[in-house]
Each structure stands twice: as C-alpha cells, then as structure tokens.
Amino acid sequence: MRLVWSKTLDQRHRAYHAHGVKTSYKETDAALTARKKTEDLSEVSSVPLQQTLRHQHTAYQNFVAGRAKYPRFKSRNGRQSAHYTRSAFRLREGKLTLAKHTTPLEFLWSWNTEILATLNPTMVIVSRDPDGRWYVTFAVGTDDPQPAEPTGRAVGVDLGVKDFATLSTGEKIANPRHLDRKARNLARYQRRMARKQRGSANRRKAKAKVARAHRKIRTARADFRHRTSTCLVRENDLIAIENLNVAGMAASARGTVDEPGRNVRAKAGLNRAVMDAALGEFRRQLEYKAERAGKRVVVIDRWYPSSKTCSHCGHLLPELKLSVRHWKCPGCGTRHDRDINAAKNILAAGRAVAGDNPGEACGAGVSLQGPSLQQSATKQEPSGASRTGKPRL
Numbered sequence: 001m002r003l004v005w006s007k008t009l010d011q012r013h014r015a016y017h018a019h020g021v022k023t024s025y026k027e028t029d030a031a032l033t034a035r036k037k038t039e040d041l042s043e044v045s046s047v048p049l050q051q052t053l054r055h056q057h058t059a060y061q062n063f064v065a066g067r068a069k070y071p072r073f074k075s076r077n078g079r080q081s082a083h084y085t086r087s088a089f090r091l092r093e094g095k096l097t098l099a100k101h102t103t104p105l106e107f108l109w110s111w112n113t114e115i116l117a118t119l120n121p122t123m124v125i126v127s128r129d130p131d132g133r134w135y136v137t138f139a140v141g142t143d144d145p146q147p148a149e150p151t152g153r154a155v156g157v158d159l160g161v162k163d164f165a166t167l168s169t170g171e172k173i174a175n176p177r178h179l180d181r182k183a184r185n186l187a188r189y190q191r192r193m194a195r196k197q198r199g200s201a202n203r204r205k206a207k208a209k210v211a212r213a214h215r216k217i218r219t220a221r222a223d224f225r226h227r228t229s230t231c232l233v234r235e236n237d238l239i240a241i242e243n244l245n246v247a248g249m250a251a252s253a254r255g256t257v258d259e260p261g262r263n264v265r266a267k268a269g270l271n272r273a274v275m276d277a278a279l280g281e282f283r284r285q286l287e288y289k290a291e292r293a294g295k296r297v298v299v300i301d302r303w304y305p306s307s308k309t310c311s312h313c314g315h316l317l318p319e320l321k322l323s324v325r326h327w328k329c330p331g332c333g334t335r336h337d338r339d340i341n342a343a344k345n346i347l348a349a350g351r352a353v354a355g356d357n358p359g360e361a362c363g364a365g366v367s368l369q370g371p372s373l374q375q376s377a378t379k380q381e382p383s384g385a386s387r388t389g390k391p392r393l
Helices: 002-019 025-038 047-064 115-117 178-195 201-235 246-253 267-276 279-295 338-354
Strands: 080-085 089-092 095-098 125-127 136-140 152-158 163-166 173-175 238-243 257-259 296-298 326-328 333-336
Touching: 002 025, 002 047, 025 047, 047 080, 089 125, 125 246, 152 201, 152 279, 152 338, 163 338, 178 201, 201 279, 238 279, 238 338, 267 279, 279 296, 296 338, 333 338
Parallel strands: 152 238, 238 296
Antiparallel strands: 080 125, 089 095, 125 136, 152 163, 163 173, 326 333
16 A cells, blocks of 8 residues: 555656646546556455545645645555455454455454444555554444533643643643653664664664554554544533644744744743643544534633733733742732632633623633734733723633
8 A cells, every 4th residue: 555655756756847737537547547457456455456546635625725745655664554344344242354265364353242243344544653563444434423411611721741631620631641651762762763773674674662662652642632622512512712823833942043043942841741642633633523512612712811910800910930830910909820820810801702691701812713923832822901990701
C-alpha cells in the first residue's frame, strides 16, 4: 500500500508541475491496472490497493478545499495500513480471513466473545505501528447514540500548562506531563540508536525501542484526554472554554528576538509542555463527545479578559502580569486565584452566549468562535486595557 501511494503521488506531482494537468481517480486506477502487469502486485488483493487510491484522491480534494495540507510520501518506517471492504474479507466463528489469504488471521479480542460472534463489520483495517505492533480494526454501522440525561450543571474550563484544566467549581486537574516523565528513557534510547550503524540490524532494533517509547507516551496522553473529556461531558450540560491559539503559544515558547543582533534563548521546555498538553485535541474531543451526548460546548473569544476581570463585581484590572497567580480586587476586596477566577468568568460568558442567565456575564468581547486579532502569540489575554470597571457584554 505504501508503494502504491508513493508512486501514484509522484506521478500526480510530476504531471501537475510539468504540464499543469490534474490527475483524476479514473486515471490513477488505469495506471494501477497497467502496473500490475509489470510489477509484483498480483499477490495482493486489488481492494486495499484501490482503497489507497481513493484515500489519496480524497486527500487531494481536502488540500484543494483548504481543509488539509498537501499529501506527503509515506515512509517505510512509519505506520502502515491496508483497508479491506466487505467483499475482501470473511469473519466467521471469530476467525478473520482476508482476500488472497488461505490461513485465517489470528488476533486477540479484548471484549466479550459473544460480541465478536454477532459482529458484522463493513470494513477491516490491518495496520502496523513503527514499533512493530500489528492491529486489526473493525468498522461497524451503529445507530445514533441517544442523548444523555441532563444534569442541570454547567462548568467553565480554563486550560493551561501548569495545571491542565481549572474548573469554575474550584477543582484543578493536574497536567500529567507524560513526555517529561518518559524523557529520560526516551533520550537514552535515542542515544543508543544514534551510535548504531545506519542500515544495520542493531539500528533497526534500537529504532523499534525508540518507537515503543513514543507509543507509551502517545497512548498515555490519549487515555488522559479521553478520560478527562468524557468526565466533563457526562457531568455537565454546558461546557465553556477559551478559543486558545495553541500554535501561537508554542511559537512564543520557542523564543523571539527582542534586540537587534541578540537572540533570546528558546524556551524549549515550555514549548515541549505546550505540545505535550495537546490542548487543541482536547477541545476537539470535547466538541464531538458533547454533540453525541446532546450537550453543548461554547467557545469564548480568545481576547476576552477572563483572568483580570473580577468574577464577583466585574472590576477590570488595567494590567495583570502572567507571573501574578493571586490578586485582590480593588473594587470589592475579593481575593482571587487567577485560574479559578478566569474559569468562573468563562462560565458566565458561556452562559451569556448560550442564552442561559445572560445577566451573570462579567466580560466583554464574547463570541462563539469569533474572529480574533493576532496581537500576540502568548496566552490570549490583552494587556493594553486602560480602563477599569465592569465591561459591557
């Protein structure tokens, strides 16, 4: 599948840049049929080969529409996969037989065996990770999930790096920092791999150990995101979050130039922490899980001054440095934890946007996925407010 993908992509690329001609799926299918006569592709079922062409055609359409980047060539060291539609496999009595294979494929099933006996998949995906592990994925058709029972609760979530999430209830979800905990072992495996001769069997073994270390980090990070997002969706009907500019936060952490000819040292640790938190993926999971459960996620504009607005009286500070973690409101005297106060303001703004208790909102510049001016690459809090008092919504 990797060979078909890369050669077809190369032909598309050459045809467009040499003659300005776009290649259709029908033309790639005809080219694949011709290549079967000269190349050793007859041992593989035609179904996964054609699925590879369809996926590449979809990738090009997404690129032209601006939904994705330009398709890349697949490396032999990366993840490999083959898609088999219903006509190219047989699942009987818990045994999977693929097209042009006489021996059933053995796999471990971690769920109830009764489910496997009644399973009627529409597609089977056989994949291999860079660390050498093989997986079988079954795609099945299911009914739309029923909306979850309403809980009558709402929560504001202030995402960050020091604490992964701070809730308007006062609860703080610690950042597990999976990469930092595994960085020492990962660096040791990478040093061992660097000392091995390129192309040798020992280098392949060392590269597999590096891939296994990355897999452990990846799965731990994914497990944490899924558990946290599922818990928030189950316990709340309305979830309000900020529209964070994660790419800008990472770019700011990498360092800038503040004086001519003088480079500021790149904050590699902060940049690694921002990417390890995967805040954008967490928001995506919140949105699709809330949609399935009949809940609602409200995204507040990134320039909304959630941290420096008093959640009790609405007083707006002219400036609040990032190093200040606690502050006392000069208007009402309430002492605030920076992140908890921001989460409370995000919740009030989210309720106002959702039409739930609009009088509780204490913020300005609130919008649902509203456009944001690119004023800074750091955490989205404007520092140039020159007035105090309760901002208008």
